[in-house]
Amino acid sequence: MKRQKIRFRFYMILYSLIAIIAVAGLAINIQTIPINENIQKLSGQVKKLRDENQELKLKVLSATRLELVDQMATDQLHMSPPKQVIYIQQKDKPNVFHHAAP
Numbered sequence: 001m002k003r004q005k006i007r008f009r010f011y012m013i014l015y016s017l018i019a020i021i022a023v024a025g026l027a028i029n030i031q032t033i034p035i036n037e038n039i040q041k042l043s044g045q046v047k048k049l050r051d052e053n054q055e056l057k058l059k060v061l062s063a064t065r066l067e068l069v070d071q072m073a074t075d076q077l078h079m080s081p082p083k084q085v086i087y088i089q090q091k092d093k094p095n096v097f098h099h100a101a102p
Contacts, residue, residue, distance in 0.1 A: 062068070073079040 070081070074081070
């Protein structure tokens with residue numbers, strides 16, 4: 001009879017510990033559900049932002065093409081292209097400029 005009481009107490013303590021561990025695990029799992037949902041939501045936002053960033057990079061590349069910049073400078077800013085100056089170097093004269101003192 002004493003042995004049965006000891007065995008009964010042992011199993012009651014064992015089942016109680018198992019139940020406490022199960023309830024603690026469930027509580028932790030319940031607390032992590034909103035965190036996991038938030039992670040999923042933020043991951044989706046990160047993907048959208050990366051896609052948008054890629055699109056913006058492509059727009060920047062296309063907007064900075066030299067032809068487009070030239071066209072915008074002349075059409076919108078009313079700028080004119082610089083005058084073209086052609087320099088010819090004579091063979092017998094060195095390419096050095098001397099200024100006469102006044």
